[in-house]
Amino acid sequence: MNFSKRITSMQESPIRKLVPYAQAAKAQGKKVYHLNIGQPDIETPSLFMEAIKAFDEKVLAYSLSQGMPELINSIIDYYKKYDMHFESDEILITNGGSEALLFSIIAIADAGDEILVPEPFYTNYNGFSAAVDVKVASITCKAEEGFHLPSRKEIEEAITPKTRAIMLSNPGNPTGVVYTKDEVYMLADLAKEYNLFIIADEVYREFVYDGLEYTSFGNIKGIEDRVIIVDSVSKRYSACGARIGSIACKNKDLMKEILKLCQGRLCVPTLEQVGAVELYKTPEEYFKSVNDEYEKRRNIVFEGLNSIPDVLCKKPTGAFYVIAKLPVDDAEKFTIWMLKDFDVDGETVMLAPAEGFYATKGLGRDEARIAYILNENDLKKAMAILKKAVESYPGRKI
Amino acid sequence: MNFSKRITSMQESPIRKLVPYAQAAKAQGKKVYHLNIGQPDIETPSLFMEAIKAFDEKVLAYSLSQGMPELINSIIDYYKKYDMHFESDEILITNGGSEALLFSIIAIADAGDEILVPEPFYTNYNGFSAAVDVKVASITCKAEEGFHLPSRKEIEEAITPKTRAIMLSNPGNPTGVVYTKDEVYMLADLAKEYNLFIIADEVYREFVYDGLEYTSFGNIKGIEDRVIIVDSVSKRYSACGARIGSIACKNKDLMKEILKLCQGRLCVPTLEQVGAVELYKTPEEYFKSVNDEYEKRRNIVFEGLNSIPDVLCKKPTGAFYVIAKLPVDDAEKFTIWMLKDFDVDGETVMLAPAEGFYATKGLGRDEARIAYILNENDLKKAMAILKKAVESYPGRKI
Numbered sequence: 001m002n003f004s005k006r007i008t009s010m011q012e013s014p015i016r017k018l019v020p021y022a023q024a025a026k027a028q029g030k031k032v033y034h035l036n037i038g039q040p041d042i043e044t045p046s047l048f049m050e051a052i053k054a055f056d057e058k059v060l061a062y063s064l065s066q067g068m069p070e071l072i073n074s075i076i077d078y079y080k081k082y083d084m085h086f087e088s089d090e091i092l093i094t095n096g097g098s099e100a101l102l103f104s105i106i107a108i109a110d111a112g113d114e115i116l117v118p119e120p121f122y123t124n125y126n127g128f129s130a131a132v133d134v135k136v137a138s139i140t141c142k143a144e145e146g147f148h149l150p151s152r153k154e155i156e157e158a159i160t161p162k163t164r165a166i167m168l169s170n171p172g173n174p175t176g177v178v179y180t181k182d183e184v185y186m187l188a189d190l191a192k193e194y195n196l197f198i199i200a201d202e203v204y205r206e207f208v209y210d211g212l213e214y215t216s217f218g219n220i221k222g223i224e225d226r227v228i229i230v231d232s233v234s235k236r237y238s239a240c241g242a243r244i245g246s247i248a249c250k251n252k253d254l255m256k257e258i259l260k261l262c263q264g265r266l267c268v269p270t271l272e273q274v275g276a277v278e279l280y281k282t283p284e285e286y287f288k289s290v291n292d293e294y295e296k297r298r299n300i301v302f303e304g305l306n307s308i309p310d311v312l313c314k315k316p317t318g319a320f321y322v323i324a325k326l327p328v329d330d331a332e333k334f335t336i337w338m339l340k341d342f343d344v345d346g347e348t349v350m351l352a353p354a355e356g357f358y359a360t361k362g363l364g365r366d367e368a369r370i371a372y373i374l375n376e377n378d379l380k381k382a383m384a385i386l387k388k389a390v391e392s393y394p395g396r397k398i
Numbered sequence: 399m400n401f402s403k404r405i406t407s408m409q410e411s412p413i414r415k416l417v418p419y420a421q422a423a424k425a426q427g428k429k430v431y432h433l434n435i436g437q438p439d440i441e442t443p444s445l446f447m448e449a450i451k452a453f454d455e456k457v458l459a460y461s462l463s464q465g466m467p468e469l470i471n472s473i474i475d476y477y478k479k480y481d482m483h484f485e486s487d488e489i490l491i492t493n494g495g496s497e498a499l500l501f502s503i504i505a506i507a508d509a510g511d512e513i514l515v516p517e518p519f520y521t522n523y524n525g526f527s528a529a530v531d532v533k534v535a536s537i538t539c540k541a542e543e544g545f546h547l548p549s550r551k552e553i554e555e556a557i558t559p560k561t562r563a564i565m566l567s568n569p570g571n572p573t574g575v576v577y578t579k580d581e582v583y584m585l586a587d588l589a590k591e592y593n594l595f596i597i598a599d600e601v602y603r604e605f606v607y608d609g610l611e612y613t614s615f616g617n618i619k620g621i622e623d624r625v626i627i628v629d630s631v632s633k634r635y636s637a638c639g640a641r642i643g644s645i646a647c648k649n650k651d652l653m654k655e656i657l658k659l660c661q662g663r664l665c666v667p668t669l670e671q672v673g674a675v676e677l678y679k680t681p682e683e684y685f686k687s688v689n690d691e692y693e694k695r696r697n698i699v700f701e702g703l704n705s706i707p708d709v710l711c712k713k714p715t716g717a718f719y720v721i722a723k724l725p726v727d728d729a730e731k732f733t734i735w736m737l738k739d740f741d742v743d744g745e746t747v748m749l750a751p752a753e754g755f756y757a758t759k760g761l762g763r764d765e766a767r768i769a770y771i772l773n774e775n776d777l778k779k780a781m782a783i784l785k786k787a788v789e790s791y792p793g794r795k796i
Contacts, residue, residue, distance in 0.1 A: 013662075059438070107405045108401060110402045133530075133531065264526055
């Protein structure tokens, strides 16, 4: 039996394929500090479960395909705080940010079309695109430049007649970069000039440190009809398991088209929407305290990395990720070695090798992503272990 | 801004596009009996919400991409009762049967490939296929034959070198047909001869009346590697809003490919899975009583339809749908007329016009689907109203 070319060409999750090594390490009795995944340890606001527990309808019925009106209203109110103004038919509730991305790609690109993405990027951008025969064309960003965008000219050179959109996360997963106002406006300008959509994955919007200014594509005048904002409750409210995302877009015609895809899958789970309505009402203090916590962690990881000789890492300013260039032959081999052959008093560390975050072959081989989703003490221990590992790794370069 | 051809070519849900007429009728104070949608009125077993209310983890984390092991085990146990034996890597949990269908189509068909579907069919089969550039090729089934399959020869004539699978629901939505053992084995044989997959949507498996024997594709020897069984808790446990579905397939290589799609969207909601674990343990008595209820309703609708002169309707034996051929010029016009211009003591009926369930242009124009998801009394009233409507409709034929 043959499978489709599009599915066989999809790469396996580069993060998940190392899971068996972690399992084996644990089976040997090793403690593994997981710096490889984006699952925060912050508690989900309790009002989520409280709302769900209060649900008392006898029949768990389909909800509306576009999403529950109450949730759409909650999201409209949320965006208002950022001076973004959406009407109810300009919001669609999706199964996580994932479905929002998939539906956006299907709606704007046909088989063979291209979407331009700064690399390194969230690997599932490539996965969703491949699944529906859309090619990811990359704009290479470099560790040396803190993963900021290259020049306008370099980006223009990557645009072809088949390019339909620029897709990016800001703040960035996996890089932790927060694009400057100039960068965001440059992309907006390119979108206008080359008639492209912008799929703006802004799920980390609140995770910005050092008092930095954040520029959303939703605040730029003159490109409203080409900006598709992808959002999710997963990271903002530490509710990854809820799978509630959304698309916000002022292009009502596009939203009508995407609604057809929503109707095809009938609806998003009712209970999770009931809970999410309350999440969007979470008071500002919550973000402040979560933000302070992540900023502290960011500092621990950044200082830890820079205390390791020959590690290259510019200070990340957003999300809860950083990509470091390590003095190793191959970050995947290094990660496997740490799990299989290394420990400090029975403890080791798991990283996410970064090669899989690049579309360009050969890039990122000596880079790894660290997610700072552990508490301060564990993070400090993990960074000390990583330092020793880099020092004693047989495949060490430099 | 241009949208993709695949999205603009997707038809709008033929059922949902009439909703504004129903809303207007209600705004006028009319009572509308909804026979147009498949939302059952049966109560969801209470153990679903009980399990969710007992969930007490502080962080609502991602679950595994393939689904919670407890739920996979529940489903394995469920299938054992039907003498189908799956291992844990032969089950994947999905966002409803909808995602199970979409992922199956992506995994076995490339852009331009074809999937053979008996028509009239569940419209979203066409929607999902169009969204990923797969063509639905149809095998026409007729009201006069109770929507049973045509001859083997007719089906063979529809198979082309691009055909990758046969996809069908059994018991059938929208027809209520239950395929005979001979029909199921004929399709299995064709799948072997022409090297096709079978995407068997068996979500209505328990909804079979008149003591009829039901043949699942999961029980046929020799085609295990080509049978993909799509399942869902929506109808079986009246839990449409839970959006928990699954794929069961003995072809482990295929399941590894589909797992990549599951990893791309990270996971299915955690809480709904916690509840679904319990749903799959629902005692047999539940099905017996639900079945008795639906059989009674089926009888009311069938007798009601056959008391209307010139209506053609063979007795349906499964699911909770029936398609009737009506003596009208156009079932959509008739439905709109009932909502806008007709009532019996302030009450009217809404049907689902069947033309949208056909891929072949022009078929089904005088047919409508009735879902018997109302209680006996309401159904009796609705059928009496329908009878009067057919008698007084200005576009009446015959």
